[in-house]
Amino acid sequence: MSIETRRTVRDELIADLEGVTRVIVAAVRAEIPAYDSLQPAQLDEVAAIAGWGASRVLDAWVEDSALDESDLLRFRGIGAARALDGRPLPVVLRAYRVAGAAVTDLVAARAVERLEVTDALALARLWMASIDALSEALYAGHSATAERLGADRERALQELLDDLLTGRHATPAAIADRTRELGVRLPAHPVLVVAALPGGRDADDWWRRLVTGAETERAEAPADLLTRTHEGLGVALLPPEPHAVLARRLAAASQPVRAVALADHAVRELPRAFRLARHALESVPARALVGPLAGSHRLLDDADAAVLAVAAGHRDADPSALHRLVLGPLGENRALLEGLDAFLATGNAADAARTARCHAQTMRYRLRRIRELTGRDPRVPWDRLVLELALLGAPAGAGAQQPVRRASRHTVGP
Structure with missing residues (x-):
């Protein structure tokens, strides 16, 4: 065992603590959706805790010691804060496990050839012991605060809805546990x-x-x-x-x-x-x-x-999904798709019939079937836009797409 080598590695990592923190936060956000949806101020708090936690573990590794009472008291406070902002305990605990793996990988990448086996084992043992200790502290702070908040069931149900809408759950099992506790x-x-x-x-x-x-x-x-x-x-x-x-x-x-x-x-x-x-x-x-x-x-x-x-270029825009949602019910009916395209290009059934080389009555039948199947009337301005963008969003080989299940809606027009 070489304490001096550990100290050198620790000092190198602390000298680049900002970079170390970025790696830890990136790993947590990549692994846990709840953290990827946090606001900038919340991410700053996560980064501050990550930097402090990494420093404390590396110090304890060099000193061949463990987290002390002041560290555990701080973790208890962190657990209480996470209960107040609605972050479920399983998500928080998983974040610390991911952070620990990231720190271990950073040490290995920087100093694997300089450290002895005993140094690596010491870091592994320290981290396992630290996870146990901080988990108990986080649980104590989180559960005490959650119990106080849980007395107000209506507020607990609203917080559950908030968490579902922001993705603040690590696993489906965590959601199942929470809904079972609330009787939902x-x-x-x-x-x-x-x-x-x-x-x-x-x-x-x-x-x-x-x-x-x-x-x-x-x-x-x-x-x-x-x-x-x-x-x-x-x-x-x-x-x-x-x-x-x-x-x-x-x-x-x-x-x-x-x-x-x-x-x-x-x-x-x-x-x-x-x-x-x-x-x-x-x-x-x-x-x-x-x-x-x-x-x-x-x-x-x-x-x-x-x-x-799609029109606004929103981060969640999906032209292919739009095509399936709107035109999926038409399936592989090329006559209906071509009739729709002709009507959108010309603006009236007579001209569309000439473009599609069919009888005007046939075109009117096709337009009626499009209204019946999609719930959209190409004569109505808004529905026309929806149909136009859906048609433009057709992926390659869209003719082979299968219809998607969709909620029924009012049909506009005759």
Whole structure:
């Protein structure tokens, strides 16, 4: 064992502590989705803790010692802070395991030829002992704070929804444990509803009653429904139901609601779906919101959100997915696809028929079938844009694509 060699390696790493910290944070963000979605201020905090933790472990390695009481007290405080900001304990513990592996890899990469076997074993033993000690401290701080917060079940349910929308869970098992503790059954493919709320009312209660139908049926809203309001937005996770049913419910609201409902997304896909929904509400033009009832807004769906993302070059834009969402129901029917392309190019059925070299009555039949299968009418400006971008987003060999399952929606026009 060479303490001097350990000290030299430690000093080299500490001299580049900023670079070491970047490597650790990058490893944690790559391995754990919850950390990749953190805000800049939160990432700065993660970096500060990573730098301090790496320094303390390397010091203890050189001194052939262990984490002391002051270190463990700090870890207990970190655990309490993570409970307050809603980061689940399994995610936090996994982050420290990933960080430990990153530090070990850095030591090996820099000094594998200078260290003896006893030095490497000492670092491995130290890290295992440190993980045990800091895990207990983190657990104590996290559980004590979580127990205090858990007394307010409504707040706990809202925090669960926040965590699902930001990806703050390490594994499906962590989600299952938390929902079981709260007595909530989460659908495998829930409907995510996001709405811009009108002001001047008790938003939380009104929103909960609206999305469950209690506002119009004078019934009680389910106690364990995952809903919340924040910064003018209402969010809810609902069991699967037809898009048209939900659209009628929101259209009957006492005040008009501008909303988007995204269906058939797995729980792990909710962060991306939420980003798309929020972007849709922020960027949707008025012509896309004309509802079937006077003064109401049409309920936007996955295709609407996908079009707005593609048009804006949003980070989650996916032209191929848009093509499947909108035109998937047409399958491999080249006559319908060519008829749609001809109509979009000419703007009327007669000219489209000449372009497609078919009878005008045949073209009108094709357009009717397109409306029936896609729920989009190419004569309506917004639907025309949706169909146009979907057609342009066709991947190579799109004719062989299979139809995708999609939520039903109102058909516009005859």
